[in-house]
Amino acid sequence: MNTTPLHPTIAHVTERIAQRSAATRATYLASMAAQRKTGTQRSGMGCANMAHTTAALPANDKLKIHAERAPHVGIVTAYNDMLSAHQPYEHYPERLREYAHALGVTAQVAGGVPAMCDGVTQGAAGMELSLFSRDVIALATSVALSHNVFDAALFLGICDKIVPGLFMGAAQFGHLSAVFVPAGPMTSGLSNDAKAKVRQQYAQGLVGREALLESEAQAYHSPGTCTFYGTANSNQMLMEIMGLHLPGASFVNPGTPLRDALTQAAMQRAVANTGRTGEPAVCLADILSVNTIVNGIIGLLATGGSTNHTIHLVAMARAAGVLIDWDDFAELSAVVPLLARVYPNGSADVNHFHAAGGMGFLMHELLTHGLLHANVMTVMGAGLTAYVNEPWLDDGALAWRPVPTTSGDTSVLRPVAEPFSADGGLRLLKGNLGRSVVKVSAVKPEHRVVRAQAVVVSDQQDLLALFNNGQINKDLIAVVRYQGPRANGMPELHKLTPPLAVLQDKGFKVALVTDGRMSGASGKVPAAIHLSPEALADGPIARVMDGDWITLDCERGVLELEVDAATLAARNIHHPDLSHNAHGTGRELFGLFRAHASTAESGASPLFGDRP
Known part of the structure; x- marks a missing residue:
């Protein structure tokens, strides 16, 4: 090769x-x-x-x-x-x-x-x-x-x-x-696009729980x-x-x-x-x-x-x-170019990705174009030569053969010469609110810059209530704070994806800023996540107020609260009562983990901390 x-x-x-x-x-x-x-x-x-x-x-x-x-x-x-x-x-x-x-x-x-x-x-x-x-x-x-x-x-x-x-x-x-x-x-079961559509319909009250459950059961249907x-x-x-x-x-x-x-x-x-x-x-x-x-x-x-x-x-x-x-x-x-579109960044699933050439094709492309270290050790020995082959059964015996050098489906998997995007779609956002990451591979270019007023909550359920009551039908940047590792173990805020997508589909400028996590399937709404330092560590996100203007610019890598430094510093931080995060469902046993968790950028782990 x-x-x-x-x-x-x-x-x-x-x-x-x-x-x-x-x-x-x-x-x-x-x-x-x-x-x-x-x-x-x-x-x-x-x-x-x-x-x-x-x-x-x-x-x-x-x-x-x-x-x-x-x-x-x-x-x-x-x-x-x-x-x-x-x-x-x-x-x-x-x-x-x-x-x-x-x-x-x-x-x-x-x-x-x-x-x-x-x-x-x-x-x-x-x-x-x-x-x-x-x-x-x-x-x-x-x-x-x-x-x-x-x-x-x-x-x-x-x-x-x-x-x-x-x-x-x-x-x-x-x-x-x-x-x-x-x-x-x-x-493969129900297509991911169809599943996402039903989720958004449920969020809007257009279909009931029975239809939602049927959709989810068709998507998640067997071992694997x-x-x-x-x-x-x-x-x-x-x-x-x-x-x-x-x-x-x-x-x-x-x-x-x-x-x-x-x-x-x-x-x-x-x-x-x-x-x-x-x-x-x-x-x-x-x-x-x-x-x-x-x-x-x-x-x-x-x-x-x-x-x-x-x-x-x-x-x-x-x-x-x-x-x-x-x-x-x-x-x-x-x-690093984006070579794959698999849901939520596309309509295909991992079975389609695998059938199109999968990991072997991907690694062959990256290696061929100097985008991957070949000088490594693996379970197969030195180098990655073995990994540009695919397994198959030769008369019942396991064997490997070279992967095809062309994609079986360029809507799912592409060569370096024809990427879906010239970059990998992950951006670092920096500004007076701290450091966060945003995944833009599923965000359309017209949605990647949002300037809007903040709607501030300290629990995702509060934002869902505002949505259900029709109180946030407008341009907004949802600021969901006290979701970091020290506050409550940093749960994913996956429930926010459907309602925010609904608002975006209505034509509103919408984004999310949080010191928490989104799902690994975070999708088409720009989300500045893992914001560090978190609110409980007195990060600037704790000082944001309803109505503050925020600019979230995925293109320039900017996350900026439009409040001058003196005004921001003068605001008092009143941390909410988070004691409910420490009780029930075994949370009592994890106080030591919360107290000693490192920042998100250091891995959010109590085992290694923020030390170098």
């Missing part, structure tokens, strides 16, 4: 990240080197410790583990059948043990991690646990692997906070061989990941472009022979990468480089991925000692 030299902006941003991260990377790599053993990880264990490890295993597995000659693989699973995406994992452990036995090695479920569905908790109190569930998953992953008996690990997870949490926990065990194992998206390109499917893209999945594994449907073959191959790679079966050793820390993290950002931009990863990917990178910020996202976005 012919490639051009790396784009100079990508090289510049990568070098800046490397310099910024020099000390933290050195600490991380030294820790991984100290934990890595020459023999098996369990060598030197006491007899009682070993007996506890193998007590419930079959006799043959006990013999192999006691002999310490063959690798032992730990499985960390996020299985539950509450999440359609995770339901297929139910029988993975038994299959993976069979695959391990066929290779002459052993495997155990090291532990399970929680997995919640934002689609269930949107607009409800449980959503206030969602972001911090990521950090709980990271902690649970560490607990699962803390027995220190495994030579390799397989990570079973897909959805919004689950993959970032697994990644953050796995990074602390970067001395192990590791592979992330997807389960794939559900087959939701098919729109939100955070869950952005996770899958990230794991593949960062070399942590097998090539082409992300978007193969559950319950198919190819899906099963890829799962078996994941076990084979995890075992091979231990270095104990004749192939070179590849541990997770070898893969988690600065170049790999930059490739993740590029993939996010090239596909119009979830805005949630301007938080999650920051926290994930910090877990491996890599320090990235929103300036890095913005500078890369300026040179």
